[in-house]
Amino acid sequence: MQRMATRAPIRTSDLPAVARLATDATAGLTDLVEAMHERIARLPGLPRPAIDGRTSGLTGLVYKTIRGVTRVVGGSIEALLGLLTPALGSDAAPAAEREALVAALNGVLGDYLAATANPLATPMTLRRDGRALPLERAALAAVLPDISGSALLLIHGLCMNDLQWTRDGHNQGLALASALGLTPLFLHYNSGLHVSINGHALAQRLEQLSLQWPVPLTRIAVVGHSMGGLLARSALHSARQAGHRWPSLLTDLVFLGTPHHGAPLERAGHWIDIVLGATPYAAPFARLGKVRSAGITDLRHGNLLDEDWVGRDRYARGVDRRQPVPLPSDVRCFAVAASLATQAGALRGELLGDGLVPVDSALGRHRDPARCLDFAAQRQWIGYGMNHMDLLGHPEVHARLMRALTEGTLAADDGRPSAAPPLA
Numbered sequence: 001m002q003r004m005a006t007r008a009p010i011r012t013s014d015l016p017a018v019a020r021l022a023t024d025a026t027a028g029l030t031d032l033v034e035a036m037h038e039r040i041a042r043l044p045g046l047p048r049p050a051i052d053g054r055t056s057g058l059t060g061l062v063y064k065t066i067r068g069v070t071r072v073v074g075g076s077i078e079a080l081l082g083l084l085t086p087a088l089g090s091d092a093a094p095a096a097e098r099e100a101l102v103a104a105l106n107g108v109l110g111d112y113l114a115a116t117a118n119p120l121a122t123p124m125t126l127r128r129d130g131r132a133l134p135l136e137r138a139a140l141a142a143v144l145p146d147i148s149g150s151a152l153l154l155i156h157g158l159c160m161n162d163l164q165w166t167r168d169g170h171n172q173g174l175a176l177a178s179a180l181g182l183t184p185l186f187l188h189y190n191s192g193l194h195v196s197i198n199g200h201a202l203a204q205r206l207e208q209l210s211l212q213w214p215v216p217l218t219r220i221a222v223v224g225h226s227m228g229g230l231l232a233r234s235a236l237h238s239a240r241q242a243g244h245r246w247p248s249l250l251t252d253l254v255f256l257g258t259p260h261h262g263a264p265l266e267r268a269g270h271w272i273d274i275v276l277g278a279t280p281y282a283a284p285f286a287r288l289g290k291v292r293s294a295g296i297t298d299l300r301h302g303n304l305l306d307e308d309w310v311g312r313d314r315y316a317r318g319v320d321r322r323q324p325v326p327l328p329s330d331v332r333c334f335a336v337a338a339s340l341a342t343q344a345g346a347l348r349g350e351l352l353g354d355g356l357v358p359v360d361s362a363l364g365r366h367r368d369p370a371r372c373l374d375f376a377a378q379r380q381w382i383g384y385g386m387n388h389m390d391l392l393g394h395p396e397v398h399a400r401l402m403r404a405l406t407e408g409t410l411a412a413d414d415g416r417p418s419a420a421p422p423l424a
Helices: 023-040 057-073 077-089 095-115 137-143 172-180 195-212 227-242 270-277 283-287 294-298 347-352 388-392 395-407
Strands: 125-128 150-155 183-188 219-225 250-256 332-339 380-384
Touching: 095 294, 150 172, 150 195, 150 227, 172 183, 172 219, 172 395, 195 227, 195 294, 219 227, 227 250, 227 294, 250 395, 332 388, 332 395, 380 395, 388 395
Parallel strands: 150 183, 150 219, 219 250, 250 332, 332 380
Antiparallel strands: 125 183
């Protein structure tokens, strides 16, 4: 049996020095990536992070090394990666932890890594069990013996990777696919690139996949977490513009905490740093300054298209100039939001949402009717007492997704409202 292509673990030869950054930028980047790693990349089997936001073990060594080289040689990425190599290249380094660190770096500097052809830049692949899938009929049949006529695609968010769909021993994609008879696929991509660039690439890969699927493909369902939902919408728009076949097979789009209309933490500026610092998942973003990728700046308003950013200063503050992209009328679309509040109407929940994405943004609500996304009432739901990352594996979220993909609704006979009241 042909094996799935495996991306080799990062080793010394994969970490060339490519350029230099200022000392302050490197120090800020180091703090950001460690904070993202500490708060988000809580992989099964890894030590729990320290209370003060610093990590331990291999991860702690990596960040300590980065800070050391920043102080000694003035922030040279050349020297930084040179000292980082032994830690990442060690056979003792857990593969999942290496993946998490590289995913965080891609989220923050992925556009730079890609532009400089740095081997750390993550190529877009469809994966299963952390291994890239070959997009060729016979090879797919060989590596996916359980293949069916229905596919479930899971798309991760910013600074993350496909392995992080597994939380506390539960993998949302595998569990849904097993219960519903779907073939699970996981997208792995550089989340630091513009959403629209990733959207074009995903559209092309799904078209190739649909043409090479070993059995008649009749259904594609997509679940996108956070930025992953924006990527799904962008890919669908790109595919329809190009006349691709696969959109006709798309039956369901599920958005988990997707910032359809952006995240205020990205567009608010430094004055809100103190507020963000009080929110575990938002705090790392408060440190970005201008050391942030194209993917991150796309989150200011929720950019989907090339026209939303080409020819514009992506750091400049200004009004929302996005081209409106409505939800597809021929696809069942579901919006799942989370709120740190334990009940509807609480001020904390209204202001902070899930810690990263406001509830209104996750549900597609906008004061401009032309931008408002028309999610049906029974296809919206808010998980109270949950944060942004809980959407990946919370049992109640899983139950709602099961209902959505089988019955076409997120509502349940439990007396809880599917969504908060609309914008005034």
